[in-house]
Amino acid sequence: MTSYVLRKLLRLGLVLLVVAAASFLLMNLLPGDVALALLGNEATPEAVAQVRAELGLDQPLLMRYLHWLGGFLCGDLGRSYITQVPVMESILDRLPVTIELMLLSQGLALLIAVPTGVLCAYKAGSRIDQLANAVGLFLLAAPVFILAILLMFLFALKLRWLPSTGYVPFMTDPVRNLAHLALPALAIALAEWPSLFAVLRGDMIKTLQQDYIALAKAKGLGPAFILFRHALRPSSFTLVTLSGLQIAATIAGALVVETIFGLPGIGRMLTGAVYNRDMMLVQGCVAVISVGYVLINFGVDLIYALLDPRVRQ
């Protein structure tokens, strides 16, 4: 186990370096000039040169990278070109909203997917299984922004059960905070559910055909014990991997959902920064989100090893 963790840590370090370098290069190798983008096409060459010097763009690429990487490691991501606010500060300001949204939505998705997946695998082919599959097929075809608009239309605008836009911090008022996050989280969770459900159901059906399940039955164990203590763990490998990879989809979902529901999260900030061509902010957001994504998938690898003794060696 130790050697497995060490190997994964080594890999994590390498991947983080790649991610950092890629975030940097993305912004620095693409055609187009930041200074020109900032000042507009009518800018004088002198003004452009001055801005370039201010931003350090006249330095060689490698120097700029090392400078940026040093800052990145110390949590300094530069300042926004437009508001002049330190990027890290803006990100830390917005991050809690997004993290809460992602935790709620991913938790909700798993909370629905695990019981439904297990139940439908156990009763594969039954009415309830067919129904769940049909629902899954429909939800799979409904993009997250359509779900978000639909939920908003139904529950916020027509039924008026929940607020449509806005945000209240958790510390200020937990109930209103959750009320504001309920629909956005549900929208993402509903979009995530079908794939998590399908994967768990499929793997579970395969597991239930294994001889060790027959042996568990032959031992006289009951169905609940067999399903949750024997079958669930070996059936959840793909689910765990997928829920790590699905974070990417959740991020896309968060971008849209935060925009639709007016949540002050990192996604909405990033979308705004893209419109405003605030490259420093875009770069910072991309770097932070990517690092978070890599760390989550590192955690997933560790969970995987805890679940499956065979991969530890």
Place this chain on the structure above:
Amino acid sequence: MMDAGLPLLEVTDLATHFHTQRGLLRAVDGVSFSVRRGQTLGIVGESGSGKSALARTIIRILSKRHTTTTGRITFEGRDLLTVSEPDMRDIRGRDIAMVFQDPTSSLNPVKQVGVQIEEVLARHLGLRGRAAQTRAIELLTSVGMPLPQERLHQYPHQLSGGMRQRVAIAIALACEPKLLIADEPTTALDVTIQAQILDLLHRRQKAHHMAMILISHDLGVVAGYTDTVAVMYAGQIVEQASTRSLFRNCRMPYTAALMRSAPNLSDPPHTRLRAITGRPPDMVLPPPGCRFEPRCDDATDICRNRRPALSASDADGTHRYACWHPVASPGASA
């Protein structure tokens, strides 16, 4: 034995049909036999003969949605087909235990060996913690597992095939069952390990005075370790006798052909094998008469049209066969 007269298990006219896309598949089709305490019954058949389905039917672990079972399975006076599911769960693992063909797939890959043994002990004997652990070590020792203490915390993939089968046997023997069903317990193993495992099963059986159903495709395996043998073909028992009588004096052409078609060590090299032509029938559309008729050299019209019943060939009725034209028995005047 007090009730030596009564069989421990009596199966009467048992049929198990699978619902498949192609139609009803008659995996087990009208099978009757009985097993006495302390006895070993061998069931021999080729793949597809229904022997595994039969084993799984007896302990009722087939999916109810996909199968229909009819007939009677009387175990210690109770019909297992009418017993409630919770009662059946009490019987499984405690009174009737099973060993499966491939120990690689019959042990849970993500659970430690010890846990897999201890959960039967907890389920049926209420043993937990240290007591369960001590018993698990005893069990592993009794199945000849080297270093039993260390094995408790190992996972199946860390053991060899033979050792995994020993663990599976330890699980099966955990509650000292009255009946052990061993479904091809050595097919996935090498010959030298197969001999070890068969010997182990035989010794444990004698020690516990346990009844056993030993299922195999290999007549040789059955010959050495059973008291009586039933030969299955296409979902039915076609011949049933005491082991000696079957091997000395077989009457059913299929059994005879099966014995002849396997190469024998005592024959000189390049001895021509007497192969059985054709293949077993499609069990969705079995032949109306004798199911072996399409492959049988001696078949006549009656074989094509009428299904032979299992009838006795000797005076005490223990040797029975289903055939219109039985192979001449050296002792009988046919």
Place this chain on the structure above:
Amino acid sequence: MNALADDPGHETASPVGATIPMRVRDRLGLRFWLPAAWITMVVVLAATASLLPLPSPIETDFTALSNWPDRAHWFGTDQLGRDILSRAIFGARISLTVGLLAPALGLGIGMLLGMTAGYFRGRVEIVIGAAMDAVMAFPGILVVLAVTAYVGASVPLLVILLGVLTVPTFMRVARANTLVFAQHDFVLAARAMGATHWRVLSLELLPNVMIPILIYALLVVSRIIVVEGVLSFLGLSLPAPWPTWGNMIADGQVELATLPYIPFIPAALMFLTVLSINLIGERLRARTDLRGSVL
């Protein structure tokens, strides 16, 4: 091993000389043909959009602002008086172009890499795997966001970016299937007869790998249509006033409470299209014999 381990069914092909066994071919059924008809209609309309007698999708008509669907405008008009039917049909072009071309690009590259990695194994596999891991280390949507922020959105750019982002998953499916089939003895048999690697890959492995990967590709097509929807919803696809389903939904969302038909019509079209593709994929998967393939 399953409960039917002793299933006699697997030895039931009739002997040579007897009747040829009929494969049980259940019909594709309405669950295939209805979605297929829908897709065909959307494709034909989108392809012939400029030839159809439709009002301009971009010209505003101040005499018909926010008209609910009626006989003149079957799908109504939006806040600027543009015909929603016309916009929806032109918008389909973008969804379909991106939705078909990006996966095609990803499938081409991914299959090549995946089969190479799965067949040759060793260092080739490690290098390809690492490259794919690097691509997958980024949440894809961020890459698209960042690049379009910089260079500006355009359809060819979207096709290339989304295409590249689908390469790793195609590569994984191709590699997994290649691994499975490469273990079959027929590959060893071909090598034993002296077949070149190229012959093994193209004649023995490709036909086996192709079917699962094509079925998988349908899933990717529907997913990419959704992603394009997200991007154009965020205003990162085709620039206004040109319509895409995504930006029509985004524009309409403002008046969600009063004019719900404006966002819901393109939303419904997108939903039906994605659902149709998924249904076709599911039907084909159920129909095709995918024994041994990994999906």
Place this chain on the structure above:
Amino acid sequence: MSPAELLVVDDLSVTYALPRGRQLIAVANVSFTVHKGETLGLVGESGCGKSTISRAIMQLPPPTGGAVVFEGRNLAHLDTAALRRARTRLHMIFQDPISSLNPHRKVRDIVAEPLAIAGMGDAEDRKRRVRAALENVGLDPDQVMDRRPHEFSGGQCQRIAIARALVTEPQLVICDEPVSALDVSVRAQILNFLEDMKAHYHLTLLFISHDLAVVKNISDRVAVMYLGRLCELAPSARLYEAPLHPYTAALMAAIPVMDPDRCRSPSHLLAGELPSPMNPPSGCRFRTRCPRATPHCAAHEPEWRETEAGHFVACHFPLVAPQGATISPARQP
């Protein structure tokens, strides 16, 4: 090399490199000869390296040590074209007949494949040869040519695989467990059929199996393997009458016999399990399970020697020959 020696395997070793610098020696220093027209059986339990040998002979991949000399030429030294020509005279049949046929190709293409690869004959000629090969294996070409493998049973698939192996009329066919995946009744059909094909095509066979009874039935000579090494090699009948290596004897004793009266004493049982090939025992590899092992066996690797004409053994303390003569470990051939 005499003309009768069709295949000479000389000091063959196959080593796999494992992560962290470890090595798996799958086959170590194996030598044997296959004479023209004979069937040589190679028997051993799983993991003994018998399949690895068959693949090394086919150069898939080439062995890491030693030589495979087929028809007088070292296969490792042949260029691509020459090796391809050699492969038309050297074929292989596999264990799982269904897995050895590509499910997406028609039988006509499957059987014609060796001809296509070797570039033998024109389309008409190939078609004629394919038909002939299918007829020879007892299949009706008109019925089967345009069908795909899944429409056939295991036994029929094995016939198609044999037709493919025979279509170029090879000299040597390596049969790697060709009947292990088949049922008893079908197994006998295929074994008889292999004998017929051998006579019809004047074949030489290298027959690999874990089943001693099958190997004895089909082979003229039998070689026994254990953990990557040869233990014993002798004419088939001789080996079964008077095995010299304790492993051969144990292997035979372990075979279940169809005789309810035969005494099964546990003393015949071989104790213990197969050691890991990554960490094989020193000296004689069988010593950890051998009832006759002494410290001498742990220290010295037994030599491969000929105790009587055609009977080879690698053991320090071979079993007593039935004539009553003990072969002392000191006596060298």
